[in-house]
Amino acid sequence: MATTTDVAAPKETLYEREARSVSKLAHLRFFPLAVTGGKGATLRGDDGRILIDFSASWGAASLGHSHxxxxxxxxxxxxxxxxxxxxxxxxxxxxxxxxxxxxxxxxxxxxxxxxxxxxxxxxxxxxxxxxxxxxxxxxxxxxxxxxxxxxxxxxxxxxxxxxxxxxxxxxxxxxxxxxxxxxxxxxxxxxxxxxxxxxxxxxxxxxxxxxxxxxxxxxxxxxxxxxxxxxxxxxxxxxxxxxxxxxxxxxxxxxxxxxxxxxxxxxxxxxxxxxxxxxxxxxxxxxxxxxxxxxxxxxxxxxxxxxxxxxxxxEKLLSNASKVGYCLKESLNELAARQPAIAEVRGVGLALGIELRNEALPGVTARELTARVVYRAFQLGLVVYYVGVNSNVIEITPPLNISHEEAMRGVEIIERAIEEVVSREIDLDGYQQFDGW
Ligand SMILES: Cc1ncc(COP(=O)(O)O)c(C=O)c1O
CATH class of the missing domain: 3.40.640.10 (Type I PLP-dependent aspartate aminotransferase-like (Major domain))
Known part of the structure; x- marks a missing residue:
């Protein structure tokens, strides 16, 4: 028979453990991502999820992870x-x-x-x-x-x-x-x-x-x-x-x-x-x-x-960056044509930005809209952050060897994240804890 002492304490997440030891001074956080590994253009979260990496740690992981x-x-x-x-x-x-x-x-x-x-x-x-x-x-x-x-x-x-x-x-x-x-x-x-x-x-x-x-x-x-x-x-x-x-x-x-x-x-x-x-x-x-x-x-x-x-x-990665980047931009432009929250898609190759505007969600600034979208995208399996002097541009800088399939999956997630945020379909409790920049 189970007693109260047999009940295992909930396992501490890496994020919680980090908070007790690591200074925040260098943090630029958008959602509670804790990474335990990665391969190619994907990261493995400490909850076991495999996430598509549209940031490559702000462009640093140019060949993806564990090349x-x-x-x-x-x-x-x-x-x-x-x-x-x-x-x-x-x-x-x-x-x-x-x-x-x-x-x-x-x-x-x-x-x-x-x-x-x-x-x-x-x-x-x-x-x-x-x-x-x-x-x-x-x-x-x-x-x-x-x-x-x-x-x-x-x-x-x-x-x-x-x-x-x-x-x-x-x-x-x-x-x-x-x-x-x-x-x-x-x-x-x-x-x-x-x-x-x-x-x-x-x-x-x-x-x-x-x-x-x-x-x-x-x-x-x-x-x-x-x-x-x-x-x-x-x-x-x-x-x-x-x-x-x-x-x-x-x-x-x-x-x-x-x-x-x-x-x-x-x-x-x-x-x-x-x-x-x-x-x-x-x-x-x-x-x-x-x-x-x-x-x-x-x-x-x-x-x-x-x-x-x-x-x-x-590995002919210049050609990959240019081809996959071109398809990504095309798909994002198609998305922009049906999604009024997107003001503009811009960039070259695998350096792309999606500027969001706030008309889509009255009473919510473009910055807050963007913060919600990247948070929701993370919940749906995509790592992507935002930039811009008004903090309203989703930045896409994936590894240079990202595949076409991974890129398109990322676009689907961005589309769904924007739709759900704009239509207030989901309760996004938690994004407010992340300051971004
Ligand atoms: C254009 C540019 N220059 C310099 C830097 C600084 O690089 P680091 O953070 O690696 O020192 C950055 C970082 O985002 C950058 O985007």
Missing amino acids: PAIRSAVDAALRDQAGASYLSSANLPAIELAEMLLDLGPARATGRVWLGHSGSDANETTSRVVRAVTGRPGILAFEGAYHGGTSGSMAFSGHPSQQEARSQHLTLVPYPTSSAESTLRVIDDAIARKPDYFGAFFIEPIQSDGGMLVPPPGFFEAVQRRCRDNGILLVSDEVKVGIGRTGVLHAFQNFGIEPDVLVLGKGLGGGLPISAVIGPEWLMNDRAGFSFQTLHGNPVCAAAAAAVLRTIDR
């Missing part, structure tokens, strides 16, 4: 480990990676490669070295741009979440929406007012955290002309949308431009922390001992990044 090429590269690098850093010794995986990046990089930037851990440290290093070497303190960037989460990278970011650390030397210009002309006038005025002041113009080829914004045709070419005419370095921050995500290796290739400096991160390491700055020798070799952290250039992460580049080529 054999990354596993064997990491295993080989650890089996006979050539130290843990490139600060005070050279190592083969870091050199090989740098050589590959120079071979693949833009001609103007082909000089030397700096290796770091994250998009933030790479952008911070770029802005510091540009200032130090050119003697020009000013930086131009876009309103809404996210260039990192360290003080030095927040200093020249325009995203609303980063106001606290903005530099007095930063000039933010409005992102061009329908027409480029007014933004170009602002840029011209800023340069004319302070000649020889700006050292760099940071762009994201697609402004992702600002809302997956794609500039109007010809805009970046006009920006590039202004940079070249005025001795300003054009820096392409491709941390989120580079390394194959848009169907070409480098996102700037979509826009007929060639940056002076290319910044890579996230997907470069396929889930391991590594970033890179590729720039001309006069800039990247001006001085030593200038920007380093102990584990920079470690052979394990460098080997993983080289495996990512080789796998993109071997």
Whole structure:
């Protein structure tokens, strides 16, 4: 006969256990996802559910989860480990990676490669070295741009979440929406007012955290002309949308431009922390001992990044990103045509955004509508988050090897999630606990 002491206590979820030990400082949470494993474009939740991953951890898991090429590269690098850093010794995986990046990089930037851990440290290093070497303190960037989460990278970011650390030397210009002309006038005025002041113009080829914004045709070419005419370095921050995500290796290739400096991160390491700055020798070799952290250039992460580049080529992932991305966008546009809650679908390849509007649900802001939709999508089996200066753009950045079938299943879930939220069919208790951003 069962007694009260025989009744097993309900098992604590990973989420609950985390709350008792892990700080929230780095959390950007949208629903109670706790992951115990993953394969390809899917994650396994601690409740045993298999979820389709439309985020790839914000684009970092470029080859999906547990890819054999990354596993064997990491295993080989650890089996006979050539130290843990490139600060005070050279190592083969870091050199090989740098050589590959120079071979693949833009001609103007082909000089030397700096290796770091994250998009933030790479952008911070770029802005510091540009200032130090050119003697020009000013930086131009876009309103809404996210260039990192360290003080030095927040200093020249325009995203609303980063106001606290903005530099007095930063000039933010409005992102061009329908027409480029007014933004170009602002840029011209800023340069004319302070000649020889700006050292760099940071762009994201697609402004992702600002809302997956794609500039109007010809805009970046006009920006590039202004940079070249005025001795300003054009820096392409491709941390989120580079390394194959848009169907070409480098996102700037979509826009007929060639940056002076290319910044890579996230997907470069396929889930391991590594970033890179590729720039001309006069800039990247001006001085030593200038920007380093102990584990920079470690052979394990460098080997993983080289495996990512080789796998993109071997598995024809540029073509997959472009084909599956095209079908995804088509299906989402069809959905937009029958779902008034969708204001716009935009993006290139596997860097897509779905902007939601609030007309669909009177009394509920677009931000709240979006928070509810991603929460419901999670309940239905899809991991997808939102971005945007108004927090109302669902961001789709899945692994580059996601299949057509997985992509279409994700669209079905998004469709059902929007329908159920808009029609108030389901009781979404719980989403309010998640702050998002
Ligand atoms: C365009 C861009 N640059 C830089 C960063 C910062 O990268 P990390 O968070 O890896 O430091 C991000 C992160 O979202 C990004 O989207």
